[in-house]
Structures are given as C-alpha cells and as structure tokens.
Amino acid sequence: MEDRISSANLTRLGLGLSEFKLIERYFTSRTVRREDVLLGIGDDAALLQLLPDHSVVSAIKTLVEDVHFDRGANAQFIGHRVLASALSRLAAAGATPAWVTLSLALPEIDEAWLRHFSAGLTELARRYPLQLVGGDTVRGPLSITVVASGFVPEGQALQRSGAQAGDLIYVTGTLGEGGLAVLAERGMIHLSPRLRTKCQARLDQPEPRVAEGQVLRHLATAATDLPNGLVEGLSDLANASAVGATLYLAELPLLPETSSWLPAVGGRSFALHAGGDYELCFTVPAEQQAEAEAALANTRSGCTWVGTVEAAPGLRCVLEDGSLSALSFR
Ligand code: ADP
Numbered sequence: 001m002e003d004r005i006s007s008a009n010l011t012r013l014g015l016g017l018s019e020f021k022l023i024e025r026y027f028t029s030r031t032v033r034r035e036d037v038l039l040g041i042g043d044d045a046a047l048l049q050l051l052p053d054h055s056v057v058s059a060i061k062t063l064v065e066d067v068h069f070d071r072g073a074n075a076q077f078i079g080h081r082v083l084a085s086a087l088s089r090l091a092a093a094g095a096t097p098a099w100v101t102l103s104l105a106l107p108e109i110d111e112a113w114l115r116h117f118s119a120g121l122t123e124l125a126r127r128y129p130l131q132l133v134g135g136d137t138v139r140g141p142l143s144i145t146v147v148a149s150g151f152v153p154e155g156q157a158l159q160r161s162g163a164q165a166g167d168l169i170y171v172t173g174t175l176g177e178g179g180l181a182v183l184a185e186r187g188m189i190h191l192s193p194r195l196r197t198k199c200q201a202r203l204d205q206p207e208p209r210v211a212e213g214q215v216l217r218h219l220a221t222a223a224t225d226l227p228n229g230l231v232e233g234l235s236d237l238a239n240a241s242a243v244g245a246t247l248y249l250a251e252l253p254l255l256p257e258t259s260s261w262l263p264a265v266g267g268r269s270f271a272l273h274a275g276g277d278y279e280l281c282f283t284v285p286a287e288q289q290a291e292a293e294a295a296l297a298n299t300r301s302g303c304t305w306v307g308t309v310e311a312a313p314g315l316r317c318v319l320e321d322g323s324l325s326a327l328s329f330r
C-alpha cells in the first residue's frame with residue numbers, strides 16, 4: 001500500500017496541507033520498510049506480523065520542552081535521545097527492536113527543527129532496522145513521545161525480577177561519562193576538549209545496548225537499564241527480585257581518562273549515582289559466569305563484574321579502603 005496520509009485527515013490535524021507534506025517528507029519514508037509491517041503509516045492503525053511463538057515487547061519515552069530539554073536544544077540529539085532511551089528499555093528486556101510510533105506536539109511547523117529531529121531519530125532507527133509505522137501530530141507545547149516495540153521468543157524476555165542470592169552483578173560499558181558531561185555543561189568542572197566531546201556524546205547520542213541485551217536472553221536472571229545511574233537501577237532490580245546486593249566501588253568500570261576528574265567530583269562513588277549512560281545492569285548465576293563473560297566480550301560494550309546479589313535486603317558498597325557503606329535504597 002502507498003505510504004500517504006489522506007487529505008480527508010488533514011483538516012482534523014489543524015495543520016495546513018503544505019505543513020502536512022512536511023510531516024510526510026520528514027517521517028513517512030525515512031525508515032526502512034520491514035516485511036513484517038503489513039500496514040504502516042497512512043491507515044488508522046499499523047498491522048504488524050509477529051513470528052510464531054514470540055511475544056511483543058513495548059516501551060515508551062516522552063521528552064517535554066523545558067522539562068527534559070531546553071528551548072533551542074539541538075533537535076537532532078533530541079530525536080536520537082528519545083528513541084535511544086526507549087530502545088534502551090527494549091535492550092534491557094533482551095528484545096529485537098522492530099517498530100516505532102511517534103507522537104509529536106508542535107507549537108508551530110519549524111522546517112529546520114523537523115529536518116534535524118527526523119535525521120536524529122531516523123538515522124538511529126535505520127541501524128536496527130526499525131520501521132516508523134505510525135504516529136500522531138498535533139499542535140501544542142513541544143513534546144515528543146516514542147513507542148518502540150520489538151519481539152522476543154516466548155518466555156525469554158528479561159525482567160527486573162529474577163535475581164537470586166549468589167548471582168553475580170555486571171554492568172555493560174563504562175559509567176560516569178554522562179554525569180561528567182552534565183557537570184561540564186553546568187560549568188562545575190572543566191574537561192579537556194577531547195574528554196568533553198567524548199562525555200557529551202554519551203549524553204547527546206546514547207548507544208542503547210541492544211545487541212548486549214539479546215545475548216543475555218539465555219544467561220541473565222534479571223536485567224535493567226541505567227538511565228538514572230547504577231544505584232537507582234540496581235535498587236529497582238533488587239526490589240523487584242526481593243533481594244539485596246553488595247557493590248565493590250573499586251570494580252566500577254570507568255573510562256581511564258575520566259579517573260583524573262574523580263577528586264573533583266567526590267571520588268569513584270560519583271559513578272554509582274551518575275545518570276545518562278544508558279548501560280545495562282544484569283545478574284548471572286555463578287555457574288554461568290564464564291559463558292556470560294565470553295558472550296559479552298564479543299559485543300561492543302563488553303561487561304564488568306561489580307558486585308553480588310544477597311538475600312539480605314538493601315544495597316551496600318565496599319569502599320576502596322575495604323569498609324562497608326550502606327547505599328540509600330529508594
Ligand atoms: P488524524 O489525526 O487526522 O486522524 P492520523 O493521526 O490518523 O490523522 O494520521 C494519519 C496517518 O499518519 C496515520 O497513519 C498516522 O499513524 C500517521 N502519522 C501522523 N503523524 C505522524 C508522525 N508524527 N509520525 C509518523 N506517522 C504519523
């Protein structure tokens with residue numbers, strides 16, 4: 001079928017025909033056409049073909065101007081970030097991403113903004129590849145909602161619940177760069193231009209750990225993503241699993257060049273709470289340690305052991321001097 005939006009619908013949108021053509025130009029044909037999309041943009045609802053014995057996994061993310069980004073913020077990064085943070089949720093479930101829908105509230109039609117926003121969102125979508133299969137466009141204060149959906153073989157989706165006492169705790173990639181970028185943006189620290197660029201990229205164009213999540217389907221007992229940092233993410237995982245955990249501060253994976261900034265930000269514990277890195281935290285039974293480490297070694301981010309799941313509720317952290325400190329549990 002043709003990917004067109006009927007002119008009968010235009011009046012109800014409150015957007016003029018020429019304005020509406022812009023939406024068509026920037027969103028309708030900018031992502032791949034997947035064979036499992038029987039009906040995409042243009043009808044009342046998208047029709048998606050699910051493989052036999054698979055479950056749909058769906059996650060949503062909203063970004064609102066003046067709440068999640070400032071007026072005048074780079075629209076390309078907003079497009080990337082809204083989709084990346086929804087995909088990060090699918091990654092934590094071990095899902096294969098496939099489809100995305102987009103709700104846009106726009107105060108006006110700003111063609112340059114739409115062009116940049118679309119570039120950020122659709123460039124990330126094409127990588128997986130995800131197809132944009134529908135959406136809604138309305139007038140209103142600038143706000144963007146994305147629903148990313150994918151699939152997983154029945155019974156294999158990862159959840160926050162499932163961690164058992166004795167399991168090992170891992171994180172993907174490195175922690176703290178997004179947090180350093182936030183402090184640099186606020187002028188609280190001054191990073192070298194090279195490090196500033198690297199940290200800023202983690203914040204502006206996060207890489208959802210999609211391949212890593214899929215590898216973990218058979219291996220992890222529980223998983224979550226870390227948009228608000230390790231302690232918050234692990235607290236949620238531990239709560240959902242009805243367990244506690246001990247983290248080892250000296251084991252947290254930091255980018256080597258960030259370590260010189262640690263004294264200025266309160267030491268390694270900065271990386272316990274810093275958000276914006278979109279890494280995964282997951283738990284693995286001890287018997288599966290070697291297999292999990294080998295499987296993650298073949299992914300882009302790799303993984304690092306950071307702690308142990310325990311029956312006693314609450315989060316604790318072994319500091320660098322060997323002393324034990326309680327971490328606040330939400
Ligand atoms: P109306 O609100 O007039 O009923 P719709 O919301 O049904 O019009 O939009 C027409 C078609 O365009 C639908 O298939 C819808 O999914 C799609 N669409 C509208 N806005 C977007 C958008 N921002 N991104 C992707 N598809 C969109």
Ligand code: MG
Nearest residue numbers: 013135136137
């Ligand atoms: Mg509509």
